[in-house]
Amino acid sequence: MTGSQHRILIAKPGLDGHDRGAKIIARALRDAGFEVIYSGLRQTPEQIVAAAIQEDVRAVGLSILSGAHNVLLPEITDLLAKNEASEILVFAGGIIPEQDIQPLQESGIDKIFLPGTVTGDVVAYLHERLSAAAGGDTAGSRHRE
C-alpha cells in the first residue's frame, strides 16, 4: 500500500517553537507519498482536533518539546473520543521522559518516537498501522505497542 491513500496531520501543541522535527517528519511523509497537512505552531488541543476532523485525516502526529505533553496530549485523545473520532491514529514525537511514556500510551497515544528516530521508521510505522486499520482492526488496536 502506498502512502498516497492516506492523509496525515502533523501538529504542534504547546508553546515551544522547535519545529525542525515536525517539518522534517512532514516532508519525509510527503516524500513517501502521504498527503500531509502541517498545523503550524502553538496549536491548542481544540484546534488540532478540529483540524483533524475537518480534514478527515487518518492519523495525527504530534510534535512537542516543551514538556507540556502530560497535559496536552491526553486532552487531544479525549477530545477525539468526545467527537467520535477515536479511529484517528495518534502518534507523537519529542523530548518525552521515560516515565511519561506508559501513561501517555494508556491515554491513547499509539506510539511515541524519541530523539534519534529516523524518518523511515515513522513511514514504516504508519504503513503498518494504517494498513492494519484498513483491514478492520481500528480503534481497538490503538492501545497496542
Add this chain to the structure above:
Amino acid sequence: MTVKDPPSNVRRKSEVFTSEVLETMAEARIRWERAQAEVAAKRSHWKSDFTTVSSMEIPHLVTGEQIGDIDPISEIGVPGEFPYTRGIHPTGYRGKLWTMRQFAGFGSAQDTNARFKYLLDHGQTGLSVAFHLPTLYGYDSDHSLARGEVGKCGVAIDSLADMEALFDGIPLDQVSTSMTINSTAPILFAMYLAVAERQGVDIAKRVSGTLQNDILKEYLAQKEYIFPPRESMRLITDQFAFACQHVPRWNTISISGYHIREAGSTALQELAFTIRDGMEYVEYGIRAGLDVDDFAPRLSFFFNSHNDFFEEIAKYRAARRIWATIMRDRYGARNPRSWMLRFHTQTAGCSLTAQQPYNNIVRTTIQALAAVLGGTQSLHTNALDETLALPTEENARIALRTQQIIAHESGVINSIDPLGGSYFVEDLTRRMVDGAFDYIRQIDEFGGMVEAIEAGFPQREIMDAAYRYQRAFEDKEKLIVGLNAHVLEDEEAIDTLYISDDLADQQIASMNEVKDSRDQGAAVRTPAIKVRPCGLSTR
C-alpha cells in the same frame, strides 16, 4: 539613510612571499598532487565525502601559495586591531578568561536560585537565565495556554516577587546576568533593574548583563514571537535608547545565530543570517535617530559551536572580520568599539544524542575547544543529558568542569588565535567571509532582513539545509556515533531531572497571593520613565 554596498573584498598581491618562493611552493604542490593521486589510484579513499557537517567542500590540502593573496595586515592583522580577525582584545585570554556562563532555569524561582548558587560555588563566573515558555510569551502561569508548561523549559517568573526570589542572595553589582528573553524583554529587563535597585545597586554604574532581545532570529528559527517584525523592531530600538542613557554597561541585544543553527542551518547560513540580522538592528537604530556609535558598542552576538572543528573556528574569525568591515565602511562607525564583534557561544544542543549519552561529554569538549580557539567572550557547555531533560546538578557540574579543564589544563589559552596563519584556517576563514557577503547581498536585494523574512527566504534556506542534513544522516553519508554507527542494542537509562506537573499549582497560588496583596492603584499612578534617544540628547 544611505546604505553603501558591502565592500568588494579587494585583494592585493601578497608581500609575504616573493615570486620565487610562490613558484617553489606551486611546484611542491604539483609534486604532492601527483604523489597523492598515485597512492589513491592503488587504494581509493576509505570514503567519498570529506565535507564539513554543513556539507561544505574541504580541500584535501591547502598550500602556502593558495593563500598568498590574503593580506596579512588588512585581512588578518593582530588582536585588538581592525579587522579583529585574530581577536578583539590585545591581551587575549591572558588578560581575562572567557566568562563561564551556564544557561540555567527550571521549576520555581527558588529552585533556580539554588542552581545558580550551586554553579557560582563551583566556579561559574556569570549567570544566564532560562525562563519558562509562558514568561517568554508574557502569559501568567494560570493562563489557559500555560497549561502543562509551568517551570518545564525554564524558570516560572510571573511577578517582581518571583524575580526577587530568583536573585535572592546574589549581589547584582558583582555578577553579570544574561537573560534569554525576546518578545517580553522590556518587562523582564525592568524587573531585573528593579531587583538591582532594591539591592541598593546603582544601575547606571554597576549593573551589567545581556538581554537576548533578538526578535529577527525568532522569525527565522526559534519562533517564540508575539508581535509582527516591524513593531518588534520599534520595541528593540527603544530599549537601545533607554539602556545607553540609563544602563550604559548593559548589552541590549545578543544577536543570535545559535537558534538558526539548531533549526538546521549550515555554519555559513548561521554566520550570514546573524550578521545580516545585526545590520538590520543597526539600520533601524540609525533610522530611529540614534547615533551608531552610541548603541553599536553594546551590540553583542551569540553563536553555536557544532562538531566540525575548523569550520566553527573559521566562522568566528570570519564573523569578526565581516562585522568590523561593515560597521566601519557601510555604516560609518568611528568608535572602534562599534567595530568589535563580541560573542557568547553555546555548544550545539542539536549535535547531542539520547543514545550513549556519556559520548556527549566528548562532543561538547570538541565544540567548546573550537569556541575558545575562535576567541569567544563567554561560553555555555551543554550537559550530557540535555537531549533527555534539563540537566541534573551533577551533569551541569561536569559541563562546567569541561570549560575549566580547557582553561586551566589544555594550555590553549596561552597564545592568542593559535591557528591564525594556518594555510587551511585562513583559506577557510576567507571562504566563510566571501560566502557570507554573497548571502548578505541576496538579503539586501529583498530590501533588508525584515523584507527577506516576510518573503520567507532565510526560513526556506534553513529548512532545506535541515532536510538535506537529515537525508545525509539517514543515507549514512554523515555518521553519528551511537545513532547510525557503533550502536548499542541494550542501553541502560540514566537518571534525569524530572519536573513535576504539581509545580504549576504552587506557582499559581503564589502568583495569586501577589495579586491579592499588591496595590494596583499605586501601580497605575506611577509615571513611566520618559525615554529620549541618547543620540539626540548629545548631538
